[in-house]
Amino acid sequence: MASVGWIGALTALFAALILTALPLPQALAIGRPALVPLILAYLCLSTPRRFGIFWGFSLGLVLDVTHSTALGQHALALSLLAYLLLKLRDTLQLFGAFQQMLVLAPLWAGYQGLLLWLDSHVGQSIEPDWRWIPAASTALLWPLICGYFALVDRPQHHSV
């Protein structure tokens, strides 16, 4: 995992936000992967000097506004996610993308679970059965994200 430059990172986050806000038909919206946490996870693993808990917190606030949830809900979940990823970083770097996908899958489930739990405390309507589909779709996207950043990084390696 080579570190990601500012431009690549911010572009990816911007695109992830747009895809998060894109209106989808109900059937697809149920399975919409959590793209912003996914990109944040990659950035935390690849570029921990720049991206960490505070980024998780700020992006979480942004997600809270896009989803009209209580301010702090996604912020808390994303900060915890960033912390866990920074802790797991040394181990995860030994693995390939597909092994990482398997190790990260419980994290996405935990992320959804935490949001669900906070939702119930803040008083939003919940329907837990379908909430686990995004966890699966997010996990499956991990190798794609790794591939995307590998492609984006390639020109930089040539220039050095």
Added chain:
Amino acid sequence: MSGYQFDDNAKPIFSRGPLLVLKLALVCILSAGLMFLGAKESRSLDPLRDGIALALTPVLWISDMPRQLNDLTDHVRSRESLLAENSTLQHEHLRLNARLQRLVTLEEENRRMRAMLASSREIHNAVMLAEIQSTSLDPYQQRIRINRGKIDGVFDGQALIDAHGIMGQIIEVTPYSSTAVLITDESQGVPVEVNRNGLRTVAHGSGSMQLDLPFLPANSDIQKGDLLVSSGLGGKYPPGYPVAYVDSIEHHPGEHFLKIKATPAAQILHGREILLVRRDAATPTTAQLIDPTAEPGRVASAD
């Protein structure tokens, strides 16, 4: 360019461990504080929310582009279909105008009777036209975002209607757009009465495209097909607007209450134009509705 670059993979000289935990604790306390404050006094966080929403405007604008492209293809429709539509609309206009003429006399009669009853209930409310920007991102919430905000005079709790009935109410206002929760959301209940006999109850959202009427005893006078209109008792929704049509009535022996499902009168899944009801504005009379030149500006439209 120097050949040496910082290597993120190198072990740091000083462990980041305790610092990380400290950071985490800080943001956890911050988030918990925000959630607590938001739950206690929802207004106090508005500036922060507005700021983020403003910064997010380009994101929302871009994510709305597919829909706008779709609109563009709609604009390039054939001339014939537009002509046909035009003629049907003209017919419709004539027909409705004729009905409005009849309404003038009815309204006069109604006014006299109301005066006799010393009731000051409003018959019409001024409205503002708005357009749906996007529907809820979360499939478990029945919410929409509309293109009118604080600048246009939208306020928290304002009722939303379409041409057929009540749709919902505004729950969040940002400077240029606002979020509304639909009556079909699980968190919503609309005070209604049966139009036929004035039987009062509450229609609850079910999270799907139907409403539940959970509190009617087994001997209530309610029939399939009954129109439920808003009673205005909760203070949120204006009285007298259609809310739903009773769809099915089940009575399980041994249960105190009927199981009643109703379909919203508003066409929630269709169309993009909605109306925001202004309670504060002056109410136009039917005469002004027929002839807008009678006193311009009374039927307020932000467009």
